[in-house]
Amino acid sequence: MNFVEELRWRGLLHDIMPGTEEELAKGMVAGYIGFDPTADSLHVGSLLQIITLVRFQQAGHKPVALVGGATGMVGDPSGKSQERNLLSEEILHHNLKGIQAQLERFLDFDRGANSAEIVNNYDWFKSFTFLDFIRDVGKHITVNYMMAKDSVKKRLESEVGMSFTEFSYQLVQGYDFYYLWKHKNCVLQMGGSDQWGNIVTGTELIRRKDGGQAFAITSPLIKKSDGTKFGKTEGGNVWLDANKTSPYQFYQFWLSASDDDAANYIRIFTFFDQQEIEGFIAEHSKVPHQRNLQKILAKDITERVHGVKALETALKTTDFLFGSGSLDFLRSLTDNEVFNVFEGIPQFEISRPDFVNGYDALTLLADKTSIFPSKGEARKMIVGGGVSLNREKLGDVDKVFTVLDLINNQFLVAQKGKKNYFLIVVK
Incomplete structure (x- = not known):
């Protein structure tokens, strides 16, 4: 099964430019996907595109991952209702390092001719002056062509409008494609369906500027079955x-x-x-x-x-x-790993000096924490067998807990009912 057929049966083919399948059938092709450095980590929404590059490489082609050090300074208007904040060069550099490290975990950089490659568009834009850009790139794409794109139309019709910075984004991304086509023999760009307009601008620039031919594939944007946003x-x-x-x-x-x-x-x-x-x-x-x-x-x-x-x-x-996991699991973890286990679960902190003589169950659960609103309610549930501390059913309301009961000399795990957990931290 070839790359396009693989995407098709998996439901991952949204748009494909005519001639793309024929080009891929000729032999190894270099293709790229761009990743946005708005944070120092990618998220599951980016995972589809990472895996698309992996599938592309497994099909015998050469994957190129572009991290947008330059485009990250501009901001892609596609799918956005308003302009986002622009990032400083320092933050972008930090973000790019994090994203590059993640991409390196997925792609194979030691496969000979079709080894993966990571590129940063800041490398070719950093010395590209504004005048050179509008002369060598801008003259090849008309304003009419740019305004016909859906991403531009929607923003121009909205109340917030569109800045020239964002309007220029498709030219900047288009030049990325041109540069990789020219210098890396990269003839295919892939991405989400919201990127179709920007990708096609790149193929058009390649055609108008050098008379070349390039191709495009996009995948559908993922939504949950109830229509809400994935990820x-x-x-x-x-x-x-x-x-x-x-x-x-x-x-x-x-x-x-x-x-x-x-x-x-x-x-x-x-x-x-x-x-x-x-x-x-x-x-x-x-x-x-x-x-x-x-x-x-x-x-x-x-x-x-x-x-x-x-x-x-x-x-x-x-x-x-x-x-039915045991406390041995928690004892095998570092303090940070224990906190990760209980992330999103209510936590209460008690100072260690206050805990020297320990606390009886009612004081611990009602006065020193707010696991129960009152000692009366705590007593009632303990007597009913609905409370556990450190995975042991609590039957004695007068039982005293001391530092000897602490997991890893720091934690107590309380349960109210079967699924309501609480972490008591003694510091």
């Missing part, structure tokens, strides 16, 4: 950086997908073949309550992004919070 949670973006989104949270994001979304995501984000995926979906449909499709999806992507060890931690965290 967002209550906490914001789901990042590929473990310091921004812990491997456990990352795993849970995929595990919580609906059946319809999981069936879609497993085609998009994994490398299982068509027969395997159809088998997974068929087996899942027999016992959907077991969420086996979601588990396969979450395991595969978490391991690919964060590695085997991080996946194991995510699985053990899931078992601890929702299964």
Whole structure:
């Protein structure tokens, strides 16, 4: 199965320029995708394009990842309702380093002729003067052509309008394509469907400026089955950086997908073949309550992004919070890893000097924390068998907890009912 056929059956082909399939059939082709350095980490919304480059390389072609050190200073208006804040050169440099490190985890840079390559468009724009740009690039693309693009039309018709900076973006991105075509023999640009106008501007510039030919492929923008935006949670973006989104949270994001979304995501984000995926979906449909499709999806992507060890931690965290995992798991973690396990879970801090003589259960749960609004309510639930501390059912309201009970000499884990966790931190 060739690259385009692979995209087609996975539902990842939105637009393709005529002649692209024929060009790819001739032999190895260099193609690129651009990545926006608005943060120092990519997020799951970028994952489709990263995986597209990996598929492209697996099909025998040469992937080029462009990190936009120059375009990041301008800001792409595509899909935006208003102009974003421009970043300083220092912040951009920091962001670019983080993104480059992430891309290097996915792509193969030691495959001979089709080894991956990372480029930064700041390298060819830093000495390109404004006058040179409008003379050598701007004269080849008319304002009429630029204004016909949907991304420009929508912004011009909106109340906020569009700055000249953003209006020029498609020329800047178009020149990227021209430069890579000219100097890297890069004849294909890929991206999301919202990038079609910018990509086509590049092919047009190549044609008008040098009489050359280049090609384009875009993939559909991913949405959840309920129509909401993919990749967002209550906490914001789901990042590929473990310091921004812990491997456990990352795993849970995929595990919580609906059946319809999981069936879609497993085609998009994994490398299982068509027969395997159809088998997974068929087996899942027999016992959907077991969420086996979601588990396969979450395991595969978490391991690919964060590695085997991080996946194991995510699985053990899931078992601890929702299964029968023991305290030995927490004892094996560093303090920061414990905090990651309980990220998003209510936490209470007690000073160590105050904890020298310990506290009885009622004082600990009601006075020193607000796990219960009153000692009366705490007592009632303890007597009813609904409270656990450090995974042990609490039956004695007078039981005293001291530093000897602390996990890693710092933590107490309280449970109210089966699923309501609280972390007590003694510092």
